Amino acid sequence: MLSVENLTYTYPEGTEAVRGVDFAIEQGEIFGFLGPSGAGKSTTQKVLIRLLRGFQGQITVLGKPLNEWDDSYYEQVGVAFELPNHYQKLTALENLSLFRTLYSGDTRDPAELLEMVGLAADADTRLSQFSKGMQMRLNFVRALIHQPDLLFLDEPTTGLDPVNGQKIKEILRQQKEEGRTIFLTTHDMTVADQICDRVAFIVDGEITLIDSPRNLRLQHGQRRVRVEYHQDGTSSPAQHAEFPLDGLADSDHFLNILRTNRIETIHTQEATLEDIFIQTTGRSLT
């Protein structure tokens, strides 16, 4: 679906923002591109959506070199930017209807899309009266209006409350089930962990690691379990103990704690994506 080989991009003033990046995305995959601000993730996305020209390297999208695509590229590609960009004097429905007319292929009903992200009741409200979260949801569904094969989404859950954030993640999973490929740029590790099939860490214009969140957690976490408990079933201060996962069923100490104490929590000690990012790149995400 998308392959990038040795991508390098240098801005006109000389800053080398992306250095020899390689990755490939399969159809139906949700690929997370993670990194702190200034790491090169937005530059990579801008190159991939043909906003930035003059890159070095080979990029093939939908079976064709990126350089050979014309504006018909956007008939098959949907883009949602990090910041809302709508006509503030038009209503939500009018905004979607306007963009719908710019595509020549089949498009989705704008009212149906608004319903999908909980904006049906505000369909006839001018965008100037929308909150940032509402504008972000509209940003997101606008990218889906022409049913693209490939979606480029930049921080799609930024500014959303947990309920709406969850709604967007569900829609993304649904899009994946329908066979769409999603390139997700984010610095939100939780979102990436929950919905991405694979993630790439990018720092200083270079990809340091690519794998599935599960593999990363397993590779970089500890194979241990941590138990928090109150001794003898009393309300005494919580105590904790850690045990290796291997041979856990044969650990008398572990089994004894389970039998004789009131258990507060039991967790395996996988690393979070954020821990792995810091561990592998030596950088934080902020």
Next chain:
Amino acid sequence: MDIQRIAVLVGKDARLGATNFMAVYVLVMPVIISLLIALVFGDLLAKTPRLGIYDPDVSEKFTRPLLDHPSINTTIYDSDAALQSAVRRGSEELGLSLPAGFAAALEDDSAEIDFTAYRWGEASGRNLLLLESALARAMTEGIGTSFDQLPVTVNAEQIGAANTQTWSQRLLPLLLIMAIVLGGLFFPAASLLDEKKNRTLVALTSTPTSLLDVYLSKTLIGFILSGIMGTIILLINSAFAGQVALLLLVIALGGLMSSAFGIILGSVSKDMDTFLGIIKAVGILLYAPGILKIFPQVPEWIGRLFPTYYLMNPLLEVSQNGAGFAEIALDIAVLALISVALLVLLNSVIGRQQQKLALET
């Protein structure tokens, strides 16, 4: 370039532009000023051509069609002196002093017809044209033969300063520049700046719409507005006369020049404040030929230094002096050259805007 997408964008811009205060202000102002000038200086309420006749013989056969003419205001005077006085005051734009025996001469095919016509110096060319054609028809009907075969001698006499321009004629060049240039320039620039401010430009170019489509749609709407505004101003000022096709050609070229200049300004301006600053700074250069025309004593060559002269001058030549293509060909050529140069510049600006768009997103 996609015509359908451009049409969609033109519709969107027209709708959004109708709620843009600055754009509406720029379009409405020249019309309001035109109407005010016409009201104050009388042209609007006194558009009917005024004819005065001194006819001692009561040549009913000749004067009746003129008195009954629906588009001419004809008054009969008791004496030649009274007629001359009325023409001097401007109460009549044309005064006919018919000699004794005029009625009999009309009846006699072979008789020489000789009379005096007093012309008010400030009479508008359009009204004089209408009066002359009405006179010719009345005379033809009176004698029963075609006008060019008539044995008529007209002694034309001008009363009042020759070539004196009315205030509405003096202000017309400025109004034309305001209407055509500002009408064509402001809308594309304001619309593009709005798109940049709301980041909708990048949203549009992330669809199959190209930046060229966006720029063309805005240039087109500026061009249309410019044409409409130019025509309205000419009509209000009773100057939509002469060769209409030539007037429309000049307005079209002026509209192209203005809208291309507007979209370039909108593209290079960071925001609306910067754009307005540029307009304040270069506005005088745009208006200069119109301002200079208010003062007839200023040499014509000074006006020629400014690009808008080549829009204004041919319009005035055609509408006020009845010029044809040959007389204004040079002005049209210069105007066309300026428009082409701006379109070439626009092409390069679009390329740069593409880069800026990526960097600013």
